Structure formats: structure tokens, C-alpha cells
Amino acid sequence: MSDLSEHMPFKSPVMPKALPASAEIQFHCYPGISCFNACCKQADVTLGPYDIIRLKDALGMGSREFLAKHTVPFQMDADGTPGVKLKTTDEGVCLLLDEEKGCKVYADRPTVCRYYPVALLNIKQTGQPEPVQQYSLVQEDHCKGHEENRKLRIEDYRIEQGCQEYDEYNRDWYQLILKKKSSGPTVGKPPQTSLNLFFMASYDLDSFRRFVLSDKFQNTYDLPQSLYKELEQEDLALLQFAYRFLRQVLFGERSIPEREGAWEKRVAQRQEIWELRREAERARRLREEDEKYQGDL
Numbered sequence: 001m002s003d004l005s006e007h008m009p010f011k012s013p014v015m016p017k018a019l020p021a022s023a024e025i026q027f028h029c030y031p032g033i034s035c036f037n038a039c040c041k042q043a044d045v046t047l048g049p050y051d052i053i054r055l056k057d058a059l060g061m062g063s064r065e066f067l068a069k070h071t072v073p074f075q076m077d078a079d080g081t082p083g084v085k086l087k088t089t090d091e092g093v094c095l096l097l098d099e100e101k102g103c104k105v106y107a108d109r110p111t112v113c114r115y116y117p118v119a120l121l122n123i124k125q126t127g128q129p130e131p132v133q134q135y136s137l138v139q140e141d142h143c144k145g146h147e148e149n150r151k152l153r154i155e156d157y158r159i160e161q162g163c164q165e166y167d168e169y170n171r172d173w174y175q176l177i178l179k180k181k182s183s184g185p186t187v188g189k190p191p192q193t194s195l196n197l198f199f200m201a202s203y204d205l206d207s208f209r210r211f212v213l214s215d216k217f218q219n220t221y222d223l224p225q226s227l228y229k230e231l232e233q234e235d236l237a238l239l240q241f242a243y244r245f246l247r248q249v250l251f252g253e254r255s256i257p258e259r260e261g262a263w264e265k266r267v268a269q270r271q272e273i274w275e276l277r278r279e280a281e282r283a284r285r286l287r288e289e290d291e292k293y294q295g296d297l
């Protein structure tokens with residue numbers, strides 16, 4: 001085993017022991033249990049891209065408004081890869097918690113909340129191209145669900161909690177992060193523009209949609225109009241396209257075909273801009289020199 005990916009999507013203070021899906025756990029959580037809502041009062045919920053789609057739709061917001069009102073940014077690694085967590089009060093209480101009724105977005109709650117107290121681990125085995133999904137059990141004092149007399153396998157708990165759909169739509173994103181992490185110095189620290197693109201494509205789908213539908217993007221990439229139509233209307237299609245785009249941004253994979261000559265055109269346009277800037281700078285300096293001697297001659 002080469003890597004336990006601790007932030008995807010669950011973050012635990014203890015290094016977990018990896019369990020297979022067939023492992024049995026003893027756990028039951030239900031309204032009326034003595035600790036009801038205790039976990040949501042110490043919330044540390046990292047969000048994946050599909051979590052954000054579900055939450056913004058449930059709250060009737062665009063991605064920008066959702067990010068501003070309900071998330072805080074953090075850095076997922078030493079390269080500054082941006083992550084987002086659900087916002088809490090200063091005491092750690094999730095803003096989406098209703099003290100009496102429980103979670104206000106229960107049907108659309110994020111992956112971490114669905115899995116708890118199970119943690120999802122994406123494990124990269126040495127020599128294996130794809131990460132393997134395994135699990136671990138988190139036992140915290142405040143959670144009394146472990147004392148309930150119900151045993152079930154993790155795979156059945158996943159189905160009960162509706163985790164499969166979330167894993168399916170977030171999977172490529174977990175793999176991107178794991179690939180970046182396991183590539184280490186061979187990929188190196190991405191430039192700030194790539195990190196900004198990572199943030200937009202992963203979390204802010206409304207801005208990513210505007211970016212993809214812009215003339216500049218369409219003049220650069222050679223994609224059918226039918227795909228642009230789909231990306232305009234479908235969040236899930238846009239999300240899959242975002243993962244494709246990020247493989248290009250982070251690893252230089254030619255995952256989206258470019259129009260012939262688009263790269264050369266961009267370089268020429270940049271050179272033109274730099275030339276104009278240099279001209280403007282020369283003119284500014286000459287003006288300053290002129291002003292220094294005005295009245296002396």
C-alpha cells in the first residue's frame with residue numbers, strides 16, 4: 001500500500017485502518033438517539049464537486065452564491081491545491097443544521113455526512129494504475145451509534161446512505177487529486193493559473209460554464225456544437241467535462257482537441273499585447289522625461 005488519501009473526502013485526526021467493503025460494522029443512527037446532531041456540531045466536512053451540485057440545487061442557489069455563503073477555502077496539499085469545506089459557526093456547528101429537525105438538506109447531504117462514521121479511503125497500491133476504494137471506521141466519544149445493536153456490512157451501509165451515486169460522480173476527481181499527489185515532484189507545483197482553473201472547474205460550475213462557452217474557449221478547442229449545447233444545459237455533463245479539462249491543465253494530457261493553429265495564434269496575440277505594453281511604457285517614460293525639463297528650456 002503506498003498512499004492513504006486522508007482528505008478524500010473524509011478527514012480524520014487518526015490514521016485509519018483500511019477495511020474492505022465486506023467488513024462488518026456495528027452502528028445505527030436515527031432521530032431520537034441521545035446524541036442526535038452531536039456530529040453536526042463538530043462538523044469538518046470537505047466537499048467534492050458533486051456535493052456542491054447537490055447542495056446548491058437544494059438551496060436554490062448558483063455555485064458562486066453557495067461558495068460565498070456556505071463554504072470556507074483551505075489548501076489540500078503543500079502545493080496549495082484548493083479545497084472547500086462547509087462553513088460552520090465559530091463553535092463548529094454546521095450552518096445547515098436545524099437544532100430541532102436536524103439536517104436542513106438531509107436528502108442532499110454531502111458524501112462525508114453520508115458515510116460517517118465510515119470514512120472513504122482511495123488507496124493507491126504500488127504498481128497499480130487505478131486507486132482502490134477502501135474504508136475505515138471512525139469512533140468518536142460523542143457518537144453513540146456504535147453502541148446500538150445493529151450489525152451490517154459497509155457495502156450495505158453505503159447503499160442505505162445513498163453513497164454510490166456520490167462516489168460515481170466524484171470518482172474521477174478523487175483520482176485526479178491522487179494522481180497529482182502520487183506523481184509528486186515529477187508533476188511539480190502547478191502555476192497559480194492552473195490552481196485557479198482547478199478551483200473553478202471543481203467547485204464553481206457557473207463560472208466554468210461561462211468560461212467554456214466563451215468565444216475564446218470555442219476558438220481554441222475543437223469540439224462539436226452539440227457538446228457545447230449539452231454543457232450549457234447539464235451540470236453533470238459539465239462536471240464530466242471539467243474532469244477532462246483538469247487532466248489537461250494538471251498533467252498536460254491532450255484530453256481536449258485544439259483547433260489547428262490555435263496555440264500559435266494565442267502566442268502571436270500575447271506577443272502583440274506585450275509589444276503594445278512595452279510601447280505604452282516607453283511613451284510614459286518619455287513623457288516623464290519631458291515634464292522634468294519643462295520650463296528649463
Ligand code: SF4
Pocket residue numbers: 039040043045086094095096097098102103104105106109110113
Ligand atoms: S450538512 Fe447536514 S448532515 Fe452534514 S454536517 Fe451539516 S447539518 Fe450535519
Ligand code: SF4
Pocket residue numbers: 028029030033035036037038039040116117142143144145146
Ligand atoms: S449516532 Fe453518531 S452520526 Fe448519528 S447523530 Fe449521533 S453522533 Fe451523529
